Amino acid sequence: xxxxxxxxxxxxxxxxxxxxxxxxxxxxxxxxxxxxxxxxxxxxxxxxxxxxxxxxxxxxxxxxxxxxxxxxxxxxxxxxxxxxxxxxxxxxxxxxxxxxxxxxxxxxxxxxxxxxxxxxxxxxxxxxxxxxxxxxxxxxxxxxxxxxxxxxxxxxxxxxxxxxxxxxxxxxxxxxxxxxxxxxxxxxxxxxxxxxxxxxxxxxxxxxxxxxxxxxxxxxxxxxxxxxxxxxxxxxxxxxxxxxxxxxxxxxxxxxxxxxxxxxxxxxxxxxxxxxxxxxxxxxxxxxxxxxxxxxxxxxxxxxxxxxxxxxxxxxxxxxxxxxxxxxxxxxxxxxxxxxxxxxxxxxxxxxxxxxxxxxxxxxxxxxxxxxxxxx
Numbered sequence: 001x002x003x004x005x006x007x008x009x010x011x012x013x014x015x016x017x018x019x020x021x022x023x024x025x026x027x028x029x030x031x032x033x034x035x036x037x038x039x040x041x042x043x044x045x046x047x048x049x050x051x052x053x054x055x056x057x058x059x060x061x062x063x064x065x066x067x068x069x070x071x072x073x074x075x076x077x078x079x080x081x082x083x084x085x086x087x088x089x090x091x092x093x094x095x096x097x098x099x100x101x102x103x104x105x106x107x108x109x110x111x112x113x114x115x116x117x118x119x120x121x122x123x124x125x126x127x128x129x130x131x132x133x134x135x136x137x138x139x140x141x142x143x144x145x146x147x148x149x150x151x152x153x154x155x156x157x158x159x160x161x162x163x164x165x166x167x168x169x170x171x172x173x174x175x176x177x178x179x180x181x182x183x184x185x186x187x188x189x190x191x192x193x194x195x196x197x198x199x200x201x202x203x204x205x206x207x208x209x210x211x212x213x214x215x216x217x218x219x220x221x222x223x224x225x226x227x228x229x230x231x232x233x234x235x236x237x238x239x240x241x242x243x244x245x246x247x248x249x250x251x252x253x254x255x256x257x258x259x260x261x262x263x264x265x266x267x268x269x270x271x272x273x274x275x276x277x278x279x280x281x282x283x284x285x286x287x288x289x290x291x292x293x294x295x296x297x298x299x300x301x302x303x304x305x306x307x308x309x310x311x312x313x314x315x316x317x318x319x320x321x322x323x324x325x326x327x328x329x330x331x332x333x334x335x336x337x338x339x340x341x342x343x344x345x346x347x348x349x350x351x352x353x354x355x356x357x358x359x360x361x362x363x364x365x366x367x368x369x370x371x372x373x374x375x376x
Contacts, residue, residue, distance in 0.1 A: 017118030042119030113157025259332025314369030333366030
């Protein structure tokens with residue numbers, strides 16, 4: 001069983017890395033040798049990360065697990081050690097290619113960064129299973145961690161190859177910081193919390209999937225275009241940037257405030273409806289315990305209700321304001337999310353974790369709803 005799990009943890013990230021390499025190779029040759037070197041470099045970086053993290057955690061007495069070192073200790077171990085260390089080590093593998101000008105665009109930046117992350121994830125996942133608590137939950141956590149390792153590396157890899165030399169450092173720094181923070185949040189949920197809260201990463205998982213689809217379509221559009229597909233193609237990154245620009249440089253502040261209140265009101269109404277529906281279906285909301293996998297059902301129902309409020313509110317605000325840009329609905333969603341986090345921090349601090357995990361997808365859903373409701 002352990003050998004089978006280890007084999008799966010090796011093949012899964014390498015398979016995802018190979019898929020990305022095949023996609024980006026359609027538009028031009030990508031060095032197999034350099035891609036392999038990046039993968040091997042990532043594997044060596046994972047060995048160093050595992051050793052260094054174990055050394056520091058043993059010295060400080062901290063742990064990634066909330067049950068072992070408390071919430072504060074787990075957050076420190078995740079956000080000040082594990083997440084920045086792992087992303088920095090993956091950057092150190094790819095950085096020589098950037099310095100030698102082997103990365104001349106986002107296509108190669110994504111490919112080499114994902115290759116390094118694939119090697120890193122393959123070794124890290126096996127070590128987590130071999131050195132961690134025995135059981136299927138550890139294997140599940142290691143599997144769930146793999147897409148995050150590749151996606152967050154692809155995020156800063158894209159930024160590394162996108163802009164010209166005068167602006168590259170700024171965008172790369174912002175992308176790396178965003179990837180590190182999201183990676184820390186993801187790891188805290190997966191490795192720091194109980195198995196009952198694993199369902200909380202579903203919004204982040206969906207966000208990563210859609211984000212990867214958009215990014216790959218941007219760097220390799222011919223590879224992903226399918227004119228006979230029943231699923232519409234996602235907007236390109238250029239279209240997203242255009243949609244977020246204010247029309248005539250005017251910002252309709254009142255619609256941002258109205259949209260925030262509308263979003264909060266819809267969330268309250270939909271959550272109340274979800275609770276009513278759950279009771280009619282016999283769902284026991286008292287089972288919401290992070291140590292119990294049975295809490296997944298209530299959390300999924302409540303989370304779906306909260307997320308549903310954002311595309312509806314985005315559509316309504318765009319329609320009511322006759323907007324030609326999704327900027328106002330997007331800012332309204334951001335304001336509503338900030339208010340939600342503040343309220344949960346004061347009333348139910350554990351809910352902040354759910355709100356932060358759902359925030360990227362909720363923001364994207366609000367923009368999607370507004371996009372449909374735009375005046376054209």
